[in-house]
Every structure is written in structure tokens, then in C-alpha cells.
Amino acid sequence: MTERKCILSGDRADPETLIRLAIGPEGQVLPDIRAKAPGRGAWVGVTRVELEAALAKGKLKGALARSFKEGALQIPDTLPDMIEDGLRKALLDRLGLEARASMVLTGSEKIDVACRKGQVQLLLHAADAAVDGNRKLDQAYRVGQEAEGTDLAGITLPVDRNALSMAMGRDNVVHIAVTDSRAALRLRAAIGRLESYLGCANGAPVHGEHVSADAPVVPE
Numbered sequence: 001m002t003e004r005k006c007i008l009s010g011d012r013a014d015p016e017t018l019i020r021l022a023i024g025p026e027g028q029v030l031p032d033i034r035a036k037a038p039g040r041g042a043w044v045g046v047t048r049v050e051l052e053a054a055l056a057k058g059k060l061k062g063a064l065a066r067s068f069k070e071g072a073l074q075i076p077d078t079l080p081d082m083i084e085d086g087l088r089k090a091l092l093d094r095l096g097l098e099a100r101a102s103m104v105l106t107g108s109e110k111i112d113v114a115c116r117k118g119q120v121q122l123l124l125h126a127a128d129a130a131v132d133g134n135r136k137l138d139q140a141y142r143v144g145q146e147a148e149g150t151d152l153a154g155i156t157l158p159v160d161r162n163a164l165s166m167a168m169g170r171d172n173v174v175h176i177a178v179t180d181s182r183a184a185l186r187l188r189a190a191i192g193r194l195e196s197y198l199g200c201a202n203g204a205p206v207h208g209e210h211v212s213a214d215a216p217v218v219p220e
Helices: 048-057 059-068 079-100 108-116 131-144 161-168 181-198
Strands: 019-023 029-032 041-044 104-106 122-125 175-178
Touching: 029 079, 041 059, 048 059, 048 079, 079 104, 079 161, 079 181, 104 108, 108 131, 108 175, 122 131, 122 181, 131 175, 175 181
Parallel strands: none
Antiparallel strands: 019 029, 019 041, 104 175, 122 175
16 A cells, blocks of 8 residues: 655555645645646645644645745745535535435434444444434434444534535535445545544544454554
8 A cells, every 4th residue: 555654744654644735826835625627736634733833834835845945936825725625525525425325314204214224334423413312313323323322423524414415415414324344445435534623633533433341442
């Protein structure tokens, strides 16, 4: 697997987990979320807070100048916002694609039934979902996964119900059940990139993975 090096931390990682920056047509440094823009690119794998600090201190400018071999780069002050917006859009676009491919379920009753039958590969909640609704579906999810008594739960997305509803072309989408394993992997990747950038990613079971007492702890 080809790895890329973060220009700020120096760490190497799978490019699927990093954010590519490219030079736009007007000479501005812009996020290339899908990593498809032509020309030389630079990769970052830090949180938004760390990126903002690097931008304010001039560290980002220096790292980009070395990477692009150019000194007169235009770095928008809104670059951190642009990256967050791009990552959020990529997640919502992916959800929309999976919905159109009939890989997901919506509606609490349908999700509850599917969860209890063990048909749900990934359970998602809107950021503004009610705690009681989350708790009920999380319990059904544990039953279906034979994980009762554990802290297995769905992922609470950093996206509200209005954004989810618009992305999926459905009314009042508060909870989403992913029923296809490959779709679940694709969505986990999109969610992970956004969460990592926002600084809220971790390996805890609340992200839809049950970890047994004997399982090794894998560092971030």
C-alpha cells in the first residue's frame, strides 16, 4: 500500500485517511478531498485545531512552500472551514449514494426490527437525535449482534437530521441502518476522516465496534 507523508506532522499513513491539498486555477491552495486534482499535491493528517495553529504561526505556509517548491502561495484564511465542509459533503454524498443503492434503512421501527435480526452492519444517529431514541436502537443493535451487556452502540454523526434528510432525499432522517458490509466499510472511512479532522475520532465501541475484554488495544 502506498503511503503519504503529512507535511506538518511527518507521519506516514494511507492516503485514504489524509487530506490532499492542491493548487487551484487561480494559484490558491485548496482542499482536494477526492484526491483527483491534477498536478503536485501535499498531504495533511492533523486535526482542525492543529491545522489552524499551523496556519496562524506560518508553519503551514513553510511546509507547503517546501512541498510545492513555490514561495508565493495563496493560502485562504478559510482553508480549515473549506476542508471541514468538503469532508462533510463527502460523507453526505456517500450516504446519498448508499441510499440510492438500497444499502440503508431509515425509520426507527424498520431499523429496530433489522437490528434485532442481526441484519445491521452499521448503525448511525443524527447529531440532534433524541437520547432515548438512540438508546432504544442501540439496545436492539446489541441484541442482534449478540453483544448484550457490552457498550456496543451506533455512531452519532457530526451531522444533523436536516443535512441527512437532504442528502438522502427523504423526510426526517434521524437514524440510519446500513445493511451491506461493503457499504458499511465505505461509510466508516468517510466518517473516520471527518471525525479525525474534527478531533473526535477514537477507537471506542461507541463507534459501532464491540471490543472484547481479550482484544488488544490498537493505538491511534
